[in-house]
Amino acid sequence: MAARCASRLGADVLLVEAKEAFGLKPCGEGVSSHCFETAELSPSSDVVIEKIRGFVVHAPDESKRVRLVSEGEVQGYIIDKRAFLKKMASWPKTVGQEL
Secondary structure, eight states: OHHHHHHHTTOOOOOOOSSSSSOOSOOOOEEEHHHHHHHTOOOOTTTEEEEESEEEEEOTTSSOEEEEEOSSSOOEEEEOHHHHHHHHHTOSSSTTOOO
8 A cells, every 4th residue: 555655646666575475474364344445445256255244353362352243234354365465466457557
């Protein structure tokens, strides 16, 4: 997102990934619906595995928990993290593409 914003402001941007593949860091792969808005992506079927209406987040040492539940509304998604990151990295589709 930093590269996208800098590009929109007129900067010439080169983004280099440190790892050879996306999504190697362990992750629960749960994101809020706001995550897609921020990433400027739609929650498409190639990325979304499941829609969720609630979730519980646990601290690593299990000392604290945050629970969020909604009736009827989608609050978030379980995603294919590698597909999500690949889609993020493919923007813009071609070098020099106008925004």
